Amino acid sequence: MAKDGTIYSTCPVCGYIAFNSQEEACDNCGEELTEEEMRESGFSSMDSLIRLDQLYYFVPDDEKAAITFEQPTISEDGYTLDESWRPSVSKDAIKKQAIHYHEFRRKYPIKVEIIKKGQD
Ligand SMILES: [Zn+2]
Numbered sequence: 001m002a003k004d005g006t007i008y009s010t011c012p013v014c015g016y017i018a019f020n021s022q023e024e025a026c027d028n029c030g031e032e033l034t035e036e037e038m039r040e041s042g043f044s045s046m047d048s049l050i051r052l053d054q055l056y057y058f059v060p061d062d063e064k065a066a067i068t069f070e071q072p073t074i075s076e077d078g079y080t081l082d083e084s085w086r087p088s089v090s091k092d093a094i095k096k097q098a099i100h101y102h103e104f105r106r107k108y109p110i111k112v113e114i115i116k117k118g119q120d
Contacts (some may be wrong), residue, residue, distance in 0.1 A: 006019040008020060011026040013050055014026060014029035014031070014057055016081050016082065027077070028079045054094075067091050
């Protein structure tokens with residue numbers, strides 16, 4: 001799949017065909033999957049980094065929202081979901097992460113801004 005001349009493959013984190021292997025980053029979820037990112041996060045395998053990224057990706061912002069792996073076939077940014085993709089984390093793991101995340105948000109209320117990486 002190509003968009004603006006970029007060849008995309010399936011992003012291991014979000015499952016959309018939006019992973020730019022040249023940049024080693026996903027244009028949909030914005031996650032970077034580089035050796036550097038892996039080492040900085042203290043992991044020795046890319047799979048561990050992918051699982052961590054997925055925990056954050058699937059934690060709903062709304063505390064009362066259900067945890068689901070269901071995603072629209074076409075993302076908000078217009079990328080296609082790879083129907084054969086499956087997440088590597090469990091819903092239970094996301095639930096645990098969500099508890100920590102929302103506790104943290106209550107303790108340290110901050111305005112979360114999503115900064116999109118792009119070509120200016
Ligand atoms: Zn992604």
